[in-house]
Each structure stands twice: as structure tokens, then as C-alpha cells.
Amino acid sequence: MGSTTAGVVFIVSLLVALALVHVPLGDHMYRVLNSTKHNKVERGIYRAIGVDPDSEQKWSTYAKSVLAFSLISFLLLYGLQRLQDKLLLNLGLDPVPDHVAWNTAASFVANTNWQAYSGENTMGHLVQMGGLAVQNFVSAAVGIAVAIAFVRGFVRKRTQELGNFWVDLTRATFKILLPIAAVGAIVLMAGGVVQNFADPQAVTTVTGGSQTVTGGPVASQEAIKLLGTNGGGFYNANSAHPFENATGWTNWIEIFLILVIASSLPRTFGRMVGQKKQGYAIVAVMGVLALLSITATTAAQVAHHGTVAEAVGASMEGVEQRFGVENSAMFASATTLTSTGAVNSFHDSYTSLGGAVLMLNMMVGEVAPGGVGSGLYGMLILAVITVFVAGLMVGRTPEYLGKKIGAREIKFASMYFLVTPALVLIGTATAMAFEGPREGMNNPGAHGFSEVLYAFTSASNNNGSAFAGLTVNTWFYDIALGLCMLLGRFLPIILALGLAGSLARQTPVPVSAGTLPTHRPQFVGMVAGVTLILVALTFFPALALGPLAEGIH
Amino acid sequence: MNTLPGWLRQHLAALRALLVLTLVCGAAYPLVITAVGRLPGLNGKAEGSYVEVDGKRVGSELIGQPFLDGNGDPLKQYFQVRESHAGDGWDPMATAASNRGMEDIVDILPDPALVAAGQEDENARESLLTTVCARSLKYGELDGVDGSRPYCTDDGVGAVLSVIGPRDATGTVSRPVKVVSVNEACPAAPFIAEYRGVKVECAAYGEDYGEGQMVPVRGDAPERPAVPADAVTASGSGIDPHISPQWARLQAGRVAAARGVPVDRVERLIGEHTTGRALGFMGAPAVNVLTLNIALDETAPFQG
Numbered sequence: 001m002g003s004t005t006a007g008v009v010f011i012v013s014l015l016v017a018l019a020l021v022h023v024p025l026g027d028h029m030y031r032v033l034n035s036t037k038h039n040k041v042e043r044g045i046y047r048a049i050g051v052d053p054d055s056e057q058k059w060s061t062y063a064k065s066v067l068a069f070s071l072i073s074f075l076l077l078y079g080l081q082r083l084q085d086k087l088l089l090n091l092g093l094d095p096v097p098d099h100v101a102w103n104t105a106a107s108f109v110a111n112t113n114w115q116a117y118s119g120e121n122t123m124g125h126l127v128q129m130g131g132l133a134v135q136n137f138v139s140a141a142v143g144i145a146v147a148i149a150f151v152r153g154f155v156r157k158r159t160q161e162l163g164n165f166w167v168d169l170t171r172a173t174f175k176i177l178l179p180i181a182a183v184g185a186i187v188l189m190a191g192g193v194v195q196n197f198a199d200p201q202a203v204t205t206v207t208g209g210s211q212t213v214t215g216g217p218v219a220s221q222e223a224i225k226l227l228g229t230n231g232g233g234f235y236n237a238n239s240a241h242p243f244e245n246a247t248g249w250t251n252w253i254e255i256f257l258i259l260v261i262a263s264s265l266p267r268t269f270g271r272m273v274g275q276k277k278q279g280y281a282i283v284a285v286m287g288v289l290a291l292l293s294i295t296a297t298t299a300a301q302v303a304h305h306g307t308v309a310e311a312v313g314a315s316m317e318g319v320e321q322r323f324g325v326e327n328s329a330m331f332a333s334a335t336t337l338t339s340t341g342a343v344n345s346f347h348d349s350y351t352s353l354g355g356a357v358l359m360l361n362m363m364v365g366e367v368a369p370g371g372v373g374s375g376l377y378g379m380l381i382l383a384v385i386t387v388f389v390a391g392l393m394v395g396r397t398p399e400y401l402g403k404k405i406g407a408r409e410i411k412f413a414s415m416y417f418l419v420t421p422a423l424v425l426i427g428t429a430t431a432m433a434f435e436g437p438r439e440g441m442n443n444p445g446a447h448g449f450s451e452v453l454y455a456f457t458s459a460s461n462n463n464g465s466a467f468a469g470l471t472v473n474t475w476f477y478d479i480a481l482g483l484c485m486l487l488g489r490f491l492p493i494i495l496a497l498g499l500a501g502s503l504a505r506q507t508p509v510p511v512s513a514g515t516l517p518t519h520r521p522q523f524v525g526m527v528a529g530v531t532l533i534l535v536a537l538t539f540f541p542a543l544a545l546g547p548l549a550e551g552i553h
Numbered sequence: 554m555n556t557l558p559g560w561l562r563q564h565l566a567a568l569r570a571l572l573v574l575t576l577v578c579g580a581a582y583p584l585v586i587t588a589v590g591r592l593p594g595l596n597g598k599a600e601g602s603y604v605e606v607d608g609k610r611v612g613s614e615l616i617g618q619p620f621l622d623g624n625g626d627p628l629k630q631y632f633q634v635r636e637s638h639a640g641d642g643w644d645p646m647a648t649a650a651s652n653r654g655m656e657d658i659v660d661i662l663p664d665p666a667l668v669a670a671g672q673e674d675e676n677a678r679e680s681l682l683t684t685v686c687a688r689s690l691k692y693g694e695l696d697g698v699d700g701s702r703p704y705c706t707d708d709g710v711g712a713v714l715s716v717i718g719p720r721d722a723t724g725t726v727s728r729p730v731k732v733v734s735v736n737e738a739c740p741a742a743p744f745i746a747e748y749r750g751v752k753v754e755c756a757a758y759g760e761d762y763g764e765g766q767m768v769p770v771r772g773d774a775p776e777r778p779a780v781p782a783d784a785v786t787a788s789g790s791g792i793d794p795h796i797s798p799q800w801a802r803l804q805a806g807r808v809a810a811a812r813g814v815p816v817d818r819v820e821r822l823i824g825e826h827t828t829g830r831a832l833g834f835m836g837a838p839a840v841n842v843l844t845l846n847i848a849l850d851e852t853a854p855f856q857g
Contacts, residue, residue: 001830001833001834003837005834006830006833006834006835009833009834010834010835013834045573048569048573049566049569049570049573050565050566050569051566064560064563065563065566065567068560068563068564068566068567069567069570069571071564071567072564072567072568072571073567073571076571076575118647118648118649120645120646120647120648121646121647129579129580129583130575130579130580131579133578133579133583134571134574134575134578134579137574137578138571138574138578166566166570169570170570173574173577173578174577178577178578178582181582182582182585182586185586186586186589186595189586189589189590189595189598189599190595190598191598192598192602192614192615193598194598194599194600194601194602195583195586195587195590195599196587196590196599196600196601197587198600198601200645200646201601201610203603203610203611203612204609204611205611205612205618205619206606206611206612206618206620206631206843206846206847206850207618207619207620207621207622207628207631209618209619211612211616211618211643211644211645212644212645212646213601213603213612213613213616213645214645214646215600215601217583217586217587219586219590219599220582220583220586220587221583224578235648236647236648236649237639237648237649237650237789237790237791237792240648240650240788240789240790241648241790241792242613242615242616242790242792242793242794243601243613243615243616246598246602246615247828247831247835247836248828248830248831248835248836248837248839249831249832249835249836251835251836252831252835305655306655306656307655307656307658307682307704307711307769308653308654308655308656308657308658308681308682308685308704309655310703310704310771311682311685311686311702311703311704311705311711312685312702312782312785312786313702313703313776313777313778313781313782314782316782316783316786317650317651317653317655317681317786317787318650318651318652318786318787318788318789319786319788319789320788320789320790320793320795321635321783321788321793321795321796321797321837321839322793322795322828322836322837322839323836323837324836324837325837327835327836327837328789343789344789345789346650346651346652346789348650348652348653348654349650349651349652349653349654349655349681350655351655352654352655352656442652442653443653443654443656443657444657444659445656446656447654447656447657450654467652468649468650468652469652469653469654550654550656
């Protein structure tokens with residue numbers, strides 16, 4: 001089989017596998033997240049936490065719980081890093097510098113997993129496992145919890161209540177993330193991903209040189225890093241490192257893990273609103289956008305335009321031999337279409353067009369299929385904006401799933417949409433305005449600008465991948481990107497919950513002849529169109545200064 | 554608990570929840586996975602896929618290591634691995650990629666005074682294009698094939714001209730007044746004598762030619778260069794243990810000659826150390842350099 005054919009089969013096989021688990025996993029999540037019963041273990045956990053699992057929260061209380069949990073998480077993670085030298089399994093490493101620790105704590109709590117540090121020489125095993133990996137689980141679980149609370153806004157009527165955050169968090173962690181991660185970790189180990197508590201081991205190489213081989217509880221962390229769309233690598237080279245991603249087939253597994261929950265949640269949504277076809281429409285929008293993007297990235301990488309790529313004869317710079325160009329491009333698409341940000345090849349060395357598509361994936365807001373949970377609520381908000389636009393055209397009060405989209409609702413939705421572009425553009429402009437941050441660029445000219453734009457896009461959208469040449473472990477970038485990550489995560493969550501609260505209070509309106517059907521291909525096309533137009537209008541000028549300028553030269 | 558104010562109750566619940574979750578996800582889960590990793594069949598892999606020679610660990614099957622002499626030149630009896638940006642090269646304690654862009658084509662030339670004194674100029678910077686050209690030349694020479702590549706000069710630097718002159722409406726310089734080959738330091742003779750009727754000059758140290766339009770010149774190198782793509786690029790991790798079968802076949806003749814064995818024996822070994830695509834479509838065919846070289850040492854020791 002030629003490499004291009006193999007690449008196409010690789011993509012198709014992943015899509016088929018995701019389609020096969022869509023229904024069973026979506027249904028499983030529907031059942032566990034909406035159950036009214038609590039088993040013994042769960043009751044024990046609720047007692048330990050000190051909450052009554054049958055009490056309900058209104059949207060503001062739900063949001064406060066999310067924020068309280070994230071604040072405590074942030075503080076604990078910051079503390080663990082700062083006190084690293086006094087803890088077990090620290091590999092003799094020093095405390096993490098304060099600005100790096102702040103950035104990392106913000107990054108992992110916000111499900112971004114941007115890394116301003118190099119894993120193998122900054123973080124000991126205990127911080128990795130007890131701090132970073134825990135946030136991999138819980139920040140993803142927070143995403144699922146918020147998504148479910150958001151959907152409850154459509155499902156419930158004449159109520160203030162959106163569910164109980166602590167119950168949703170517990171269930172998402174223990175009944176969804178933990179079992180799949182455990183299976184994933186064992187499969188990855190079978191492929192060669194390491195799992196031990198060894199210190200780095202010095203060996204004498206074949207030619208008599210010396211090399212220090214690293215260890216660590218990698219497989220357990222790798223599985224949840226991808227499943228929870230986190231992306232923070234155990235090692236600096238992330239999923240390009242053979243100890244994180246050992247073979248061509250572990251690479252397939254890793255991409256599958258990245259996409260599986262986000263692409264199954266629309267089924268959960270369809271079940272919750274009692275109309276499976278609404279879920280199919282949402283997953284169809286995700287599928288259309290994803291396919292466009294995967295095709296564009298792969299084509300750009302295979303075509304390898306650009307001076308160096310043409311001199312080389314392939315887009316092999318920063319790409320591992322065992323994955324090859326096609327499978328690396330697929331990983332890059334998956335990681336930026338979700339909020340993962342793990343990398344198995346280095347985006348800074350992608351063709352200008354390929355790199356631009358990756359940036360565009362994030363700018364679209366990571367909704368195809370998006371981060372765990374955040375992809376679903378992000379896409380539903382785009383659907384709300386779409387019915388609003390459609391309503392304006394025909395002059396009717398728009399409604400979605402029986403709920404009126406009035407002034408209050410559309411204010412929440414449009415503010416939600418505006419948060420990340422504001423952070424990206426203001427952040428990039430600030431960095432470009434000062435000498436210091438400009439010096440962090442690794443490449444001259446338009447490509448250097450792309451590095452900065454990519455960094456702020458990645459942080460504000462909670463992706464975490466990078467055009468890694470940019471020197472980011474400086475005060476400016478650590479603080480600025482940390483703020484972007486936190487605001488880019490929690491402002492949208494508050495706004496989404498606010499919107500849900502306002503929807504839940506309403507009495508549903510019956511379907512009439514004037515209701516826009518939201519489960520037909522027409523609606524799928526409209527949502528995809530509205531999304532692309534909104535993003536193009538917002539980001540085109542910035543893209544023109546970076547990757548487009550570079551590509552046109 | 555209910556006597557506490559609401560905000561404190563929330564934070565207390567948060568703290569307790571986080572502790573419970575840390576115990577399960579941050580301690581129990583990795584420990585259980587580690588225990589599973591101790592099972593026969595998995596333990597070698599979970600430990601790091603170490604490779605032993607004469608009972609001693611010489612590295613990991615999954616971690617690329619260099620096969621160079623004391624001067625950093627390739628040892629001709631060994632297959633070479635891909636170039637690395639991990640620390641000082643192939644350092645698992647500092648894994649990294651180059652992170653250079655595809656239009657990184659202009660060198661910052663070193664100070665000739667320092668070069669003459671045999672010192673390194675810290676401010677000099679080789680562009681990715683020149684790095685690729687130099688590697689192509691080096692590995693072509695090593696295995697006795699043509700090391701030329703598109704956009705490279707015969708001396709192995711990026712063939713890039715700064716075309717200086719008035720710009721037209723689209724930003725192109727169609728009537729240059731001055732043309733400089735930016736990666737060729739004076740007194741080198743530029744790779745082409747003339748461009749659009751203007752004599753091409755060599756680049757003077759410390760001069761900034763950024764005002765001109767940068768024009769890479771393709772030259773007449775073959776579309777498919779003899780030295781494969783993986784040989785002239787750095788890997789993502791900096792510790793890629795594999796090379797392409799094409800590059801392995803290119804190296805086979807040299808390695809066989811150095812060891813005084815027939816080429817087909819070496820080629821057979823390459824086949825044995827090649828991993829194809831899993832299930833026929835996952836990944837790319839790859840040759841494990843470490844295990845291949847160890848097998849060579851065992852069956853055809855170098856008599857140098």
C-alpha cells in the first residue's frame with residue numbers, strides 16, 4: 001500500500017471506529033450522568049466530600065462550585081510544584097520557579113496543558129502523578145459536568161436547578177474517565193509506553209558514549225492526557241517521544257482516545273433532550289468541520305509547499321519516522337480540533353498552510369468535536385447563535401429545542417463567543433507591542449508572528465499545543481498566557497451556565513409551522529456556515545499577517 | 554457543616570473532593586497500572602524496552618542513540634540515526650525538535666575573524682535550509698551518492714538571493730540594482746554569476762540584506778534527491794530510534810564494505826529489523842538502528 005493510501009485508510013478506520021462506539025458510549029454516559037441512584041461507593045465518596053447528592057444547585061451555585069473546585073485545585077498544584085524538593089519521588093529536582101508554577105497550575109486546571117517547562121528535567125514523579133495527572137482527570141470531568149448541566153437547561157422547565165456539580169464531577173471521573181483510561185493505559189504499555197518509578201538510568205551506549213534513559217509513570221498519565229483532551233506531555237517531546245507513543249499503532253490508539261468522548265457526547269445530548277436526531281445533527285456539524293480540516297491539513301503536509309519542505313522533498317522536519325507525514329498530520333488535526341494540544345510532530349515546522357489550518361481549528365473554538373464537554377457546550381452555543389441569525393432573517397423569535405432565544409439568552413451566547421477572540425487578539429497585540437516578548441520569537445518575520453499568534457490562540461482556547469520555537473518560560477508569557485488560559489476557560493463556563501439557567505426557567509414553546517427544524521441537513525449546513533463566517537471575520541486580519549503572508553511569499 | 558457560610562462550605566467541599574480524587578486518580582490508579590506493568594510480557598516494555606549486550610544495558614530499543622566517533626563524525630561501520638535537537642544530541646533528559654519554520658532560509662553569518670581563529674561565533678545562526686543542504690552533502694558523501702538538493706548550492710548552503718531594487722505593485726523586484734547570495738560569505742564565489750542581468754555578489758559579514766526580496770533558487774538538482782528526507786531532517790523527539798528503509802538501503806553498501814561482508818547479508822539484516830505498517834496501514838515503515846547495529850556487531854564484527 002502506498003503511503004497516501006495508507007494515510008487515507010488510517011483516517012477512515014479512525015472515523016469508523018468512532019462511529020461504532022458513538023452509540024454505546026453516548027448511551028453509557030447518558031445513563032451514568034442522569035441516574036437518580038447512587039451506589040455504595042458513590043455514597044461513601046459523597047460522605048467524604050460532605051455533600052448531599054440529592055440536593056440540586058441553581059446555575060450560580062453550580063458555577064460557584066466549579067470555581068471553588070478549580071481554585072482549590074490551582075492552589076494545591078501550585079503548592080506541590082513549589083515544594084517539590086521536599087516531597088517524595090522528586091528525582092532530586094528543584095522547586096519549580098514561581099512564574100512557571102503559576103503558568104502550569106493555571107494551564108492544567110484550565111484543561112489547557114500548555115507547557116512552559118520541559119517535563120523530564122522540571123517535574124518529579126510525584127508532581128506528575130499526584131498533581132498534573134489528577135488535573136488531567138478532574139479538569140476533563142469539570143468539562144463533562146458543565147456540558148451536562150448546560151444540556152439540562154434545555155431539558156428542564158420552570159426550574160432554577162441544573163443538577164449537582166459534585167455528583168456530576170464524581171460520576172464523570174469514576175464512571176467515564178477512569179475505566180477508559182485504565183484500559184487505554186494497559187494497551188499503550190503493551191505497545192512500549194513506559195510505566196515505572198525509576199530514576200533516570202545512565203547506560204554506556206554501543207559506541208562507549210553515555211546516555212541517560214528516563215522512566216516514570218507515563219502510560220497511566222498518557223492515557224488520561226489524551227482521553228481528557230488535556231495534552232500535557234510527561235516529557236518535553238510530548239507524544240513524539242517514543243516512551244509516550246511507541247509505535248504506529250499506539251499512535252492510532254492515541255488519536256482515538258483524543259476524539260472518543262467528545263464525539264460521543266452529542267449522542268448523550270440527543271438522549272437527554274429526548275430526540276436522538278438532534279444529537280445526530282450536532283455530530284454531523286462536528287463531522288463536516290472535522291473532515292474539511294483533516295483533509296486540508298493532510299493535503300498541505302503531503303504537498304509540502306515551502307522552500308525547506310521542497311528542498312527536503314517531504315514535510316519530515318520535526319516528524320518521527322515511525323508515524324510518517326500522513327499519520328502525523330492526522331494527529332495534529334485531532335489535537336487542535338479538540339482542546340488537547342498533545343503533539344506527535346512539531347507544528348512550528350509544518351508548512352505554512354498546514355500550520356494555518358491547525359490555528360484555524362483552534363480559532364473555530366475547538367468544537368469539531370472539541371474538548372471533553374467543552375466541545376459540546378461550545379457547539380450548542382453556536383447552534384443557538386445560528387437559530388438567532390435564522391430568526392432574524394425570517395423575522396420570528398428564534399427558538400431551539402423548544403426554548404425561546406430572547407435578548408437575555410443571546411447576550412450570554414454572544415458574550416461566550418467573544419471571550420476567546422478578545423483574549424487572542426488583545427494578547428497577541430500586547431506581545432507584539434513590546435520589545436521583550438518579541439525577542440521570544442525563534443523564527444524571523446511572518447513565521448515569528450505566527451508563533452506568537454499560535455501561542456495566544458492555543459492558550460485562550462485551552463488547547464496547549466504550540467509552535468514550540470517561541471521562548472515562553474519568561475515572566476511576560478507565563479503570566480499573560482496563564483491569564484488567557486484561566487479567563488478562556490472559566491468565563492465561557494460561567495456564561496454557558498448562565499445561559500442554561502435562563503433556559504431552564506422557561507416554559508417550552510410547542511413546535512409550530514414556523515419553527516426552524518434543527519435536525520435536518522439544512523440546519524447542519526447553516527451551523528457550519530455561521531461558524532466559519534464568524535471565525536473568518538474575527539481572525540482573518542491576524543491570519544493574513546502570519547501564516548498567509550508566509551505562504552504567499 | 555450547615556452552620557458555615559455558603560462560600561466556605563463550597564471551598565471545604567472542594568478541598569475534600571480534591572483529596573478524594575487525588576487519592577484515587579493520583580495514587581491508586583497509577584499504582585494499579587504499574588502493578589499490571591509488572592506482569593510477564595508487559596514488564597520489559599513498562600520498564601523501558603532496554604537492550605542488553607553481554608548482559609549489560611546499552612540503551613533502549615525505543616530511544617535513538619548516536620554512532621559517531623570522538624570528533625562527532627559518523628562511524629562508517631554503523632548505520633546512522635536521524636539528526637537530533639535533544640540537548641547536545643540524542644539526550645533523553647532534554648528531548649526537543651528544531652522548531653524551525655519552512656521559510657527559515659537566511660543564515661546569520663559568523664564573524665570571519667572568529668572563524669579564522671577556529672572559534673565559534675555565538676551570534677551566528679544557520680538557517681534550516683542551510684542545515685538541510687549541509688546534511689544532504691554530508692550523507693551523500695558518506696555513502697558515495699549525489700548529495701545535491703533543490704534550493705541548495707553545490708557547497709551545501711541554502712541557495713538564496715536577496716534581490717534589491719525598487720518594488721512593483723505586488724512587492725516584487727523586477728529590475729534589481731543589486732543581488733546578493735545571502736548565505737555565501739565573502740570571498741566565496743556565488744553559486745550563480747548573474748541574476749536578471751545583475752552580477753551576484755557574495756555576502757559581507759555583518760551586513761543586513763533584509764531590504765531585498767528573498768528569492769530561493771531551485772537549481773538543477775533532481776526532483777527526488779539520492780539522500781532521503783529522513784536523513785536531512787531532525788526528528789520531533791530528538792531521539793527517534795528509526796530511519797526509513799530507503800536510507801538504510803543507501804547505507805548498506807558502506808557498512809558492508811567497512812565490515813568486509815557481502816551487501817546482501819547486511820540487506821537481509823535490515824529486513825529483519827524493519828517494522829512495516831501495523832495492519833498494513835498504521836504508521837510508516839521504519840528500521841530500528843540500535844538493534845540493527847547490535848545484530849551487525851554480533852554477526853559481522855568490525856575489524857577496524
